Amino acid sequence: MALEKHRAVVVRTMKYGETSKIVTLYSLRAGLIKLIAKGVRKAKSRLGGILEPLNVVEVIFYHKTQHDLHTLNQASILFSPIQLRSDAEDTLLALACCEIITRVQMLQDENSEVYHLLEDTIRIFNSSKPETRRIYFLTYQLQLLRTLGLDPGFSACSNCASIENKAWNYDFQNAQLLCSNCFEGEQTQGALTENLRSAMHYLSRVNITEIAAPEKFIRYQRGIYYFLTKFFQYHLEEMLNLKSLAVLQKMKKMHDEWLQSGSKT
Numbered sequence: 001m002a003l004e005k006h007r008a009v010v011v012r013t014m015k016y017g018e019t020s021k022i023v024t025l026y027s028l029r030a031g032l033i034k035l036i037a038k039g040v041r042k043a044k045s046r047l048g049g050i051l052e053p054l055n056v057v058e059v060i061f062y063h064k065t066q067h068d069l070h071t072l073n074q075a076s077i078l079f080s081p082i083q084l085r086s087d088a089e090d091t092l093l094a095l096a097c098c099e100i101i102t103r104v105q106m107l108q109d110e111n112s113e114v115y116h117l118l119e120d121t122i123r124i125f126n127s128s129k130p131e132t133r134r135i136y137f138l139t140y141q142l143q144l145l146r147t148l149g150l151d152p153g154f155s156a157c158s159n160c161a162s163i164e165n166k167a168w169n170y171d172f173q174n175a176q177l178l179c180s181n182c183f184e185g186e187q188t189q190g191a192l193t194e195n196l197r198s199a200m201h202y203l204s205r206v207n208i209t210e211i212a213a214p215e216k217f218i219r220y221q222r223g224i225y226y227f228l229t230k231f232f233q234y235h236l237e238e239m240l241n242l243k244s245l246a247v248l249q250k251m252k253k254m255h256d257e258w259l260q261s262g263s264k265t
């Protein structure tokens, strides 16, 4: 057994036995790793607060080549999104980013681009204005597609390569952007305005921590969400029906119901 040190984001934790935890991390150099942290749920454990989802940590563990579950030796915290945690809804959005990582099986191998995207997203979530956080959540998903080699391709018509068009159509089945000249058939679910195409093109390429004026993209969030949902239906079903988002929807429903019942009394 050899000791290894890794920089990683805690993506999920699970209680194990009376006092232990199983911690899933997405690491910079080894992709997804699972560690057993013995005794961390004891009141006096130093590691208790460190191994919480969304924290960026450095872990030292014994690497057992033959087993998937490694034993944690030490952990220290590099970054914790304290501001973000004060908002339950935004915390769930950030947790959804982590959940996506555990779902997409091709991430078992290390992918430093994906790692940096996840860590940067958590950091920018923490420092951004709450009203722009959904834009960061959608940008994260657009960029994850690109880093996984599933770039939808927003730069030009995939048939004639033209770039100047007022209206576009996206063929979800074949993952192709088509200009209005090349698109045959009725403008149906794949219709895209030039503004929406250009917004998605920009957001899928910019460094997520450097989006200029993120609030100006708020008007496109519904369109981007619709696009991504459709795209995932055809190409990456693992991204659909995230548990964290289901919790978020329940929370919002409760919120709306309570506000309504309040106004009646």
Ligand SMILES: [Zn+2]
Binding pocket: 157, 158, 159, 160, 161, 162, 178, 179, 180, 181, 182, 183
């Ligand atoms: Zn064309």
